[in-house]
Amino acid sequence: MNIQPPYLKKGDKIAIVCPANKLRKSIAPAIALLESWGLEVITGKSITGDHFNFAGDDALRTADLQTFVDDSSIKAILAARGGYGGIRIIDQIDFSAFNRNPKWIAGFSDITTFLSHTLAALHTQSIHGQMPASFETGSANSIETLRKALFGEELNYTYKSTITNRPGHTEGVLIGGNLSILVAMQGSVSEMDYTDKILFLEDVGEQEYAIDRMLRMLKRSGKLAHLRGLIIGSFNGIKPQEIPFGQTPEELILEIVSEYNYPVCFNFPVGHIEDNQALIVGSTAILHVQTHEVILSYQ
Template identity: 35%
Template sequence: MIRPEKLQKGDHIGIVAPAGPIDIEKLKAAVPFLEQLGLRVVLGKYVQKTNGYLAGTDQERLDDLHDMFANPSIKAIFCARGGYGTGRIASKLDYELIKNNPKIFWGYSDITYLHTSIRQKTGLVTFHGPMATSDIAKDDFDELTASRFNQLFDPEAFTYTEQISPLHVISPGKAEGELVGGNLSLIVSTLGTPFEMDTKGKIVLIEDIGEEPYKVDGMLNQLEVSGKLADAAGFVVGDFANAAPTLDSSLTLTEVLNEYFHALNKPVLSGFKIGHCFPHVAVPLGVKASLSSNKKTLEVDPGVVKELEEIL
């Protein structure tokens, strides 16, 4: 495990768009929040590019990522949005460059593919958190969501409790393991690739948006038959936004989750405000975590280190 160095006031941070094209006005609206944190924002060279449903060509999006990791003055890399496209560039990333230049990498949704590939290829801890144009720029971007950026400046362990949101026990138990995961559809899309998510002994976070119960059923079935559910130590079920069924006859999302998780004999808790929602509680991926159904808590180690020498 490689934890990046913490941020300090005055640090330069880069914004890139490794997936879908951005709305530049929304990006402009998000920048003041980052500046209020004391950060100096540097935009990727190709961040405003559009190539259909992609933010520029594969090479342009790769170049921005590589440039940000290679630039010693850039201390963190924030993704502007998700959408689609990171799976197209994962096999072309320079993982040796990333490993030799560890720094904060932050995003979610389609960025899940890069969280997985970077962690499994380099050991770098990354951050599942709200993004510039898709979250920070929104009117309902709230204080709790904003407060989770503080972990990048003042690293300390974090405990998610029911003081944040009601949590529901799908399967009882307690487990410790590395926290991994993210967007469910992206996790499934890694299966059969060199970046297939390793869930063995891990606490797996899942969340998604716009996926009806039958589609969630299909994805969980794929994880089940591939052994990923059995391998995991436990599951953190985040937000599933816009998941209401449109079929005349349908199982509910709760029924689907219960069917796959209830008899796993490992802790599975739902109700976490992590994902396409507000508040959106950002968490590091690749760190030690503890999940307890008895206490209804998720305890997570810090994702950054206080000083650079702790990395070396």
């Protein structure tokens, strides 16, 4: 059973850090919103860090995250944004204090590095959801699901898929995140266990052939064979090719998992989109997939 960090309550202190790319704009509106939830918000040095494309050099970002991992008064750590950089510092973080006092880590995109490590190495749940840098463009509903996830309120999702799903009903621990990052975690201590899990995937800015290659790598390594369910979120920002690849991400996914019989759903509201719904990584979920309707709830 994975460890569930204590849910937040009004008056709790949370930290915002930038463990990857640097901020390009103020997150003051996001901080104000978090404070309106009754939280005390502390920002790390990496929020103003600037080292080429990163929010400070590796040493600064490592020390910044380490400070809040070690601080027992901090009840959650929110990544301000993603980009690239988590894999450069994950092995320098000492999670000893985290093991004694688990706390929520929340974010998506490159932050999948930390969500994956938290589950794989520390057996602790985390939150895949909107980040302060995306609050202004994120839907009100997506930000509300983040609040509910942090405060332990009921989260259930029902939506209509415009793409034909592969129906089925299943239950299992929910894992996943950004496809590129999950592939980068393979063979390391941060690699999630895929067996008997419900896997969700999303990505942005990749070409169809790269998506195909990454998925086939997961298949060849046995990661897709023993899933209980597959949730496909947004694969957007696909770069056009001079010669078309010939398959959409959804089409190639169905082909790759055609020999398996677990349910597969598409159009799930997760990823680099405005309506990026919060998902609790490491929690037990119930997935009901019909041809064009999907229901996800937590046990």
